[in-house]
Amino acid sequence: MTLLDIENLRVTFPVDGGPDVRAVDGVDLSVETGEIHGLVGESGSGKSVTARSIMRLLDGARVESDRFEYRGEDLYAKSEAEMRSIRGDDVGMVFQDSLSALNPVMTVGEQIAEVVRHHGDVDESAGLLSELRRKYVTGTSEDAPSWRRAVDLLETVGIPDPASVATTYPHQLSGGQRQRVMIAQALGGDPSLIVADEPTTALDVTVEAGILDELRRLCDEFGVSILLITHDLGVVAETCDSVTVMYSGSVMERGSTEQLFENPAHPYTEGLLRSVPEGGAVDGELTTIPGSAPDPTARPAGCPFRDRCPAAFEACSDPLPEHAVDEGHVARCHLYTEGDDPGEVTWDGATDVDGAATGVAGAADDPGTASPTEVTDG
Numbered sequence: 281m282t283l284l285d286i287e288n289l290r291v292t293f294p295v296d297g298g299p300d301v302r303a304v305d306g307v308d309l310s311v312e313t314g315e316i317h318g319l320v321g322e323s324g325s326g327k328s329v330t331a332r333s334i335m336r337l338l339d340g341a342r343v344e345s346d347r348f349e350y351r352g353e354d355l356y357a358k359s360e361a362e363m364r365s366i367r368g369d370d371v372g373m374v375f376q377d378s379l380s381a382l383n384p385v386m387t388v389g390e391q392i393a394e395v396v397r398h399h400g401d402v403d404e405s406a407g408l409l410s411e412l413r414r415k416y417v418t419g420t421s422e423d424a425p426s427w428r429r430a431v432d433l434l435e436t437v438g439i440p441d442p443a444s445v446a447t448t449y450p451h452q453l454s455g456g457q458r459q460r461v462m463i464a465q466a467l468g469g470d471p472s473l474i475v476a477d478e479p480t481t482a483l484d485v486t487v488e489a490g491i492l493d494e495l496r497r498l499c500d501e502f503g504v505s506i507l508l509i510t511h512d513l514g515v516v517a518e519t520c521d522s523v524t525v526m527y528s529g530s531v532m533e534r535g536s537t538e539q540l541f542e543n544p545a546h547p548y549t550e551g552l553l554r555s556v557p558e559g560g561a562v563d564g565e566l567t568t569i570p571g572s573a574p575d576p577t578a579r580p581a582g583c584p585f586r587d588r589c590p591a592a593f594e595a596c597s598d599p600l601p602e603h604a605v606d607e608g609h610v611a612r613c614h615l616y617t618e619g620d621d622p623g624e625v626t627w628d629g630a631t632d633v634d635g636a637a638t639g640v641a642g643a644a645d646d647p648g649t650a651s652p653t654e655v656t657d658g
């Protein structure tokens with residue numbers, strides 16, 4: 281069953297004294313119940329804006345779409361009050377920067393207990409006054425059901441000694457533990473969907489692997505669906521069931537993780553894969569796509585990737601097509617509108633990871649800024 285179903289999403293930021301920024305330019309995205317869906321692309325491709333559109337947290341932006349359904353209901357037809365109960369309850373959110381997302385002056389147990397009470401699973405008087413007293417004066421009693429649930433949730437996300445960790449403040453924890461706290465907090469609302477925006481980008485690889493395992497387990501054991509946003513295809517390979525590849529506000533390709541890794545159809549996906557060790561690296565050599573993404577106010581007509589694409593030809597200035605490679609596997613590339621599968625493209629303009637050009641860098645005027653595995657979210 282489809283949990284989240286978005287068609288032709290366009291998000292535009294009006295800019296004083298300049299052209300509008302079309303951050304998301306016609307994106308289709310769907311998440312099935314019980315799956316982890318990856319949304320992958322280089323920094324600036326519009327992943328976070330897409331994520332925030334799901335929470336309706338895009339103040340000042342114009343959000344348009346042909347369909348924006350969560351559980352079959354139009355999210356953009358909901359009142360602000362209905363949205364408040366969806367946010368944090370039905371849809372949980374986990375961000376990259378746990379230190380600024382968590383409240384520095386509240387214990388982590390208190391922050392999780394608050395979400396649990398707000399969700400209404402436990403029977404504790406939640407009047408505004410008692411909530412404020414609890415928050416600022418007494419703290420939640422350790423016998424209270426919401427506190428016990430908070431400790432359970434910390435245990436669920438793999439935190440050792442959860443009862444004492446619950447009494448600590450965010451700055452006393454490591455980055456990995458804080459990420460787990462945020463996941464526990466998201467779970468406090470008993471969500472159907474967790475939107476996780478680069479949840480492991482700030483962590484080292486071992487800690488990252490632990491968190492990704494945790495997300496996988498929450499999905500498998502508790503049936504939570506997850507939209508996992510990342511700039512790292514390695515994370516997708518490890519964690520996701522299916523994936524949407526974005527570039528400069530548009531979808532380039534989507535399919536199951538298997539389809540994408542075994543039979544990448546879009547030159548952009550092939551380029552990204554060459555930068556992943558377990559991906560299509562040629563002779564074990566990791567390479568990046570030369571050049572950088574266009575300014576969203578000055579995208580070329582047609583395919584936004586065409587200035588960097590080694591296979592670009594005249595048709596690429598026409599609007600993006602939608603080509604079905606296989607069932608559930610779509611490539612938005614003009615190479616396919618000609619008919620046959622064009623096979624792998626040749627990347628003459630490839631650049632070594634260390635930035636040394638090994639060939640003609642095509643239309644790249646700024647090589648070295650676009651390593652898809654290393655660029656972090658700005």
Ligand SMILES: Nc1ncnc2c1ncn2[C@@H]1O[C@H](COP(=O)(O)OP(=O)(O)O)[C@@H](O)[C@H]1O
Pocket residue numbers: 293301302303321322323324325326327328329330576657658
């Ligand atoms: N509030 C805003 N005003 C203007 N432009 C924005 C705003 N937020 C994001 N953008 C632009 O939208 C594009 C996509 O941003 P984002 O979704 O954060 O990318 P990603 O998460 O994929 O790195 C970027 O070009 C960014 O500069």
Ligand SMILES: [Mg+2]
Pocket residue numbers: 327328329477478657658
């Ligand atoms: Mg982002």
